[in-house]
Amino acid sequence: MSKQEKEPLFSAKNMKYLTGPFSANNPVIVQILGICSSLAVTVQLKPAIVMALSVTVVTGFSNLVMSLMRNGVPSRIRIIVQLVVIAALVILVDQILKAFVYDVSKQLSVYVGLIITNCIVMGRVEAFALANKPWPAFLDGIGNGLGYGMILVIIAFFRELFGSGTLYGFRVIPESWYMSEGGFYSNCGMMLFPPMALIIVGCIIWVHRSRNKDLQEK
Amino acid sequence: MDKIKPTFSKGGKLGFLGSTFEAFETFLFVPNTTTTKGAHIRDCNDMKRTMIVVVVALLPAFLFGCYNTGLFAGLAGFQAFLYGLVRILPMVCVSYIVGLAIEFGFAQARGHEVNEGFLVTGLLIPMIFPVSTPLWMVGLSTAFAVVFGKEVFGGTGMNVFNPALLARAFAFFAYTPSMSGETVWYSNWTMMGAPVDTVSGATALEQFATRATMDFSPLDAFLGFIPGSFGETSTLCILIGAAILLYTGVASWRTMVSVFVGGLAMGLLFNWIGASVDTAALDPEKDASLLAMVTYMKEIPAWWHLLVGGFAFGAVFMATDPVTSAQTNKGKYIVGFVIGAMAILIRVVNPAYPEGMMLSILFANALAPLVDYFVVESNISRRKKRFKLAK
Numbered sequence: 001m002s003k004q005e006k007e008p009l010f011s012a013k014n015m016k017y018l019t020g021p022f023s024a025n026n027p028v029i030v031q032i033l034g035i036c037s038s039l040a041v042t043v044q045l046k047p048a049i050v051m052a053l054s055v056t057v058v059t060g061f062s063n064l065v066m067s068l069m070r071n072g073v074p075s076r077i078r079i080i081v082q083l084v085v086i087a088a089l090v091i092l093v094d095q096i097l098k099a100f101v102y103d104v105s106k107q108l109s110v111y112v113g114l115i116i117t118n119c120i121v122m123g124r125v126e127a128f129a130l131a132n133k134p135w136p137a138f139l140d141g142i143g144n145g146l147g148y149g150m151i152l153v154i155i156a157f158f159r160e161l162f163g164s165g166t167l168y169g170f171r172v173i174p175e176s177w178y179m180s181e182g183g184f185y186s187n188c189g190m191m192l193f194p195p196m197a198l199i200i201v202g203c204i205i206w207v208h209r210s211r212n213k214d215l216q217e218k
Numbered sequence: 219m220d221k222i223k224p225t226f227s228k229g230g231k232l233g234f235l236g237s238t239f240e241a242f243e244t245f246l247f248v249p250n251t252t253t254t255k256g257a258h259i260r261d262c263n264d265m266k267r268t269m270i271v272v273v274v275a276l277l278p279a280f281l282f283g284c285y286n287t288g289l290f291a292g293l294a295g296f297q298a299f300l301y302g303l304v305r306i307l308p309m310v311c312v313s314y315i316v317g318l319a320i321e322f323g324f325a326q327a328r329g330h331e332v333n334e335g336f337l338v339t340g341l342l343i344p345m346i347f348p349v350s351t352p353l354w355m356v357g358l359s360t361a362f363a364v365v366f367g368k369e370v371f372g373g374t375g376m377n378v379f380n381p382a383l384l385a386r387a388f389a390f391f392a393y394t395p396s397m398s399g400e401t402v403w404y405s406n407w408t409m410m411g412a413p414v415d416t417v418s419g420a421t422a423l424e425q426f427a428t429r430a431t432m433d434f435s436p437l438d439a440f441l442g443f444i445p446g447s448f449g450e451t452s453t454l455c456i457l458i459g460a461a462i463l464l465y466t467g468v469a470s471w472r473t474m475v476s477v478f479v480g481g482l483a484m485g486l487l488f489n490w491i492g493a494s495v496d497t498a499a500l501d502p503e504k505d506a507s508l509l510a511m512v513t514y515m516k517e518i519p520a521w522w523h524l525l526v527g528g529f530a531f532g533a534v535f536m537a538t539d540p541v542t543s544a545q546t547n548k549g550k551y552i553v554g555f556v557i558g559a560m561a562i563l564i565r566v567v568n569p570a571y572p573e574g575m576m577l578s579i580l581f582a583n584a585l586a587p588l589v590d591y592f593v594v595e596s597n598i599s600r601r602k603k604r605f606k607l608a609k
Contacts, residue, residue, distance in 0.1 A: 179395075184352060190392035199366060206370075 009135070017139040021147035023212070028151040029205045030215060033119040038152050038201065039194040040111055045168045047107045048156035052149025054093045054112060056142055059121050062086045063129040063141030070130050082125050083116070090115045120148055155200050163191030269337045271468050275459035276341055276535065282455040283448040287349050290404050290445065302349075306448060309344040312353045316360045317343075324369045335374035335381075335541070336364070342382035342535060345449025346528065346576075347389065348402040355393055359385040379583045380542045383576055390576065398572075400424075403445035421445050422526035423565060423572040426518055432526070439525040450531040453524070460534040469538035472550040477533035478524060480558025485520025488566050492516030507569065514566055523562055532575040533558070542583040546593040553589055557582045 027033045034055075041051045065085050066073075073081050094112045097105040105112065115121065124144050129137040160166055165173035165187055177185040190196045209216050287305055288298025317336045325331065343360055363385035368377045390397045400420050422432040422444050434444045442452025450456075463469035492515025500509050523529060537543060537557050544553040557578050564574025571577065 184354070186352075186355070186393050186396060188392040189394055190388060193391065202370075 014136055014139055017136050018143040021140070021143040022150060023147075023208070024215070026147045026151065026208075027120045027123075027144050028148055028201065029208050031120075031123070033123055034148055035198070035201065037111055037114065037118055038148070038155060039197040041108055042152055042156040042159050042197050043163065043192060044107075044160045044166075045153065045156045047104055048152045049149070050097065050101060050104045051108060051111065052145070052152045054097065055115055055118060055120070055148055056145025057093055058086065058089045058115050058118075059124055059145040059148075060138055060141035061089050062121055062125055064134055064138040065089075066125045066129040067132060067134040067137035078130065082122060086121055086125070087116050120144055151201070151204060154204060155197055158200055159191045159197060162188045163196075268468055269335065271466050272338045272463065272535070273341055275462040275468075276338075276345065276449070278455035278458045279449045279452060279531065280341070280345060282442055282452040283345065283349075286442060286451055287404075287448065289443070305349060306344055308353055309347065309349075309351070309356050309448075310341065312357045313343040313360050314340040316357045317364050320361060320364045320369065321373075324373065328373075330373060335368075339363075339382045343385050346382060346386050346447050346531070348397060349448050350402050350404065351389070351396055355389055355396060356385075359389040359392075362388045375541055377541055378587075379580055380536055380539050383536055383580055383583075386576055387580060398424075403447075421572070426514060426526075426565070427569050427572040431517060432522070434526075436522060436525055439522070444526065446526075447528060447531075450528040453530045456530045456534050463534065463538070469534070470540075470543070470550055472547055473538045473543055473554040474533055476551045476554030477537050477558040480555035480560075481524055481529060481533075481562050482520050482558070483555075484559040484562035485518075485523045488515040488562065489518075489520055510569070511567060518566075520562075523565065527565075527573050528575040529558075529561060532561070532579055536575075536579050537582070542586065544586040544590050544593075546590050548593045549586065549589040552593075553582045553586050556585065 021027055025031070028035065028038055037051065037055075042048045062082070062085050066082060069081070069085075090113065093115070094105070097108070097112060124141055128140045132140070157167070160168075161172060165171060165178075165185075173185065175181055179186050188196075281299070284302030284306060285299045287302030288300065291298070291301055291305075293301050314336075317340050321336050340360075343356065343363075347356060363381040367379050367381040367384040368374065371377050386397075396402060403421060420428070422434055422439060425432045432439070438444060440453045442455060444451050460469070460474060464471050464474070492512050495512045495516075497509065497512055497516075500512070502509060533554075537554060544550045557575075560578035560581060561574040564571050564577055568574070
């Protein structure tokens with residue numbers, strides 16, 4: 001008991017909870033969770049980044065809260081308790097977004113509210129927070145949120161660059177290249193559609209698996 | 219040839235280029251090995267020769283495409299043909315180079331033999347694109363189709379979707395302005411004294427969708443003197459190709475016939491619906507789109523549909539693709555009928571897509587394994603019943 005309490009805050013084991021989900025245990029490309037929202041909000045970088053941060057906050061704090069409550073909640077009603085906690089956090093995030101970054105909040109529309117249904121949040125609470133202490137649970141939540149966010153940003157990077165020729169709202173591909181301006185280039189309209197996001201997810205998984213041979217299924 | 223062979227086989231100096239070597243060897247020479255075991259079709263054709271037959275069958279439509287392109291550029295006779303040929307060659311080259319490079323790369327990385335399916339795909343791709351499509355778009359679409367349509371599923375023979383059509387679908391959705399409209403169907407090159415930028419005009423199908431009639435006579439549409447994607451315009455030349463395919467037994471007549479039957483049936487159904495709707499009861503302002511659809515149904519005879527757009531081309535060269543179509547005979551009838559009927563359905567009912575052939579074939583490709591499954595299952599259950607009766 002006392003041995004565990006002496007464990008430093010950022011011990012190697014705790015750091016593993018935080019960094020594991022970045023690659024080897026990534027929620028999107030390894031656990032295949034949260035695909036729906038990674039297709040929906042990644043047309044541009046800005047909403048993707050905001051979404052990534054929102055989800056990180058929600059996963060982190062829902063893990064923390066549920067971990068604190070884990071001994072007091074009867075397991076028969078745990079799902080409904082989790083829902084209340086997650087929903088409260090999501091509403092909080094939604095209100096903050098509306099207050100400070102209204103235009104992005106408009107762009108994200110229902111998807112902020114739908115963080116509640118994001119499989120990652122509930123998945124981490126069920127799988128990790130209910131069986132672990134608050135601090136590791138919090139780190140695990142933050143790590144998973146960031147791992148999810150990382151994929152979101154990668155997808156959004158490609159979709160915005162090739163779909164609109166901009167990055168974070170700034171023009172990257174010069175106007176004079178476009179066909180309408182007499183150039184040769186044209187944006188790839190496919191990138192604006194969710195199917196292309198799914199193909200990009202597939203490509204990321206492809207690259208990731210070919211670099212991490214141990215993850216390849218037989 | 220035999221002298222340099224050891225260099226490329228396993229352990230040789232250039233062993234890592236083994237599949238590349240193998241591909242060129244069997245492409246240029248008849249293989250000197252014969253099948254030793256198992257039941258095989260006893261025929262001297264290997265897959266490369268089969269594919270060459272398809273390429274030959276494509277030639278009439280291809281040559282006519284050249285001529286037609288030159289004709290629309292304001293030239294006549296042999297000069298028109300030459301103009302079109304020079305115009306289309308870069309596109310053919312791009313499609314072959316990009317596609318084959320990817321195909322060779324993947325085969326090499328996996329240690330497979332290079333498959334020959336791309337010989338046909340590489341020629342199909344330029345034929346179903348508008349003639350003025352920028353080359354980089356053709357290249358990109360080809361790359362997309364080969365990588366995501368074919369290689370990720372395991373290469374030739376494993377693909378769910380027809381790669382050539384996938385290339386077109388990608389280009390259509392990604393670069394819509396370059397793939398539809400009034401000007402893309404005409405060449406924009408000045409050479410051999412061809413006037414530039416003088417012609418533009420909608421395809422027959424676009425005219426159907428907007429005005430419920432066409433400026434071309436059905437005979438012109440049959441012979442192919444209409445704007446459209448490079449190789450799809452002449453139904454006559456496509457039928458010559460079809461005859462070659464059917465005579466050599468490369469393509470399935472079941473699919474081909476049922477596509478035409480499906481299209482005709484759907485067209486006739488729409489004719490009947492269009493004629494029986496009381497248009498006077500519709501409000502011309504409020505129900506404008508509905509009215510346009512009904513007029514389309516009423517005014518366009520079903521058989522016109524078979525002459526214009528990519529219907530014939532799709533039916534003969536795309537729907538019959540042995541890999542992506544159904545494998546069972548009954549399945550071929552069903553899938554073919556679905557392709558034909560769905561193409562007309564999309565053309566008539568959805569004004570956003572004047573041409574439905576591409577989408578309907580891709581849809582049927584996805585459907586084909588399911589159809590096959592049910593055909594096989596029903597056969598099994600029927601035989602089981604017979605077995606029980608006999609006992």
